[in-house]
Amino acid sequence: MQAWVIGNWKQNPATSKDVNTLLDNLLVASEDRGADNPYCHLMVAPSCVHLAAVSARLQNASIQVSAQNISAHSATVGAYTGDCSAQQVADAGASWTLLGHSERRQYHHESNDSLLAKLKCAFAQGLGVVLCIGETQEEYDAKQTISVLDEQLAVVESLLQTDSVQTQALAERLIIAYEPVWAIGTGKVPTVSEVSATHQHIKQQIASFAPKSPEVTVLYGGSVNADNADSFAASAMIDGALVGGASLKADSFLAIADAFSRAKG
DSSP, X not given: OOEEEEEEOOSOOSSHHHXXXXXXXXXXXXXXXXXXXXXXXXEEEOOGGGHHHHHHHTTTSSEEEEESOOOSSOSSOOSOTTOOOHHHHHHTTOSEEEEOOHHHHHHHOOOHHHHHHHHHHHHHTTOEEEEEEOOOHHHHHTTOHHHHHHHHHHHHXXXXXXXXXXXXXXXXHEEEXXXXXXXXXXXXXXXXXXXXXXXXXXXXXHHHHOTTSOXXXXXXXXXXXXXXXXXXXXXTTOOEEEESGGGGSHHHHHHHHHHHHHHHO
């Protein structure tokens, strides 16, 4: 299985000039390393306002582009002020979208119902989905990690129950990103053995929903950086990384990709 390293830029960089500087650095650095890496896919998720420009810059590069979110209300068009549909982000050049990031769950109160609607919209427009799941510090301390993740993964089971066609292409169109909320941007990092055990459970849970589907890709996210990437990449259960702050610097982002490329090569 090829690894994935995905950069979630969140509400960064501030200006188009800053975005282009980051892209310049990323393209130069990736060329120096060898643009076509057979062992690790690269993807970036810019903000919606920069999505089309980033897609245009990366059109001939081996770096895919993801949206950070899509509307739950319509896959195409409608009277939904402030929303961007799956069709619109695909038209802007995205081939994937993040869904369910903990910041969306926390600040926008996203539920499984809204995420199910978004999954359906994404797949209807041919977008792949990076579904983010993870527990809070309180849930981790209470040893509720597995039950919390199972509840969040139930949206995948619901999707397959309503649209069995998706089962056939599930492994190609769905990536799970496990991000313990307490590790995002905090510098706190769970042990590799903890993450590996959690990823094994996630893979088993998805397999129980779709036993005929190939194994789904599961990424780790949460204070992943160039210094600790090798330790995570060494685990057979960890298929890559969803990277936050470290993705805003080309060298650190590609160093993480290099770690997974070495481990999976």
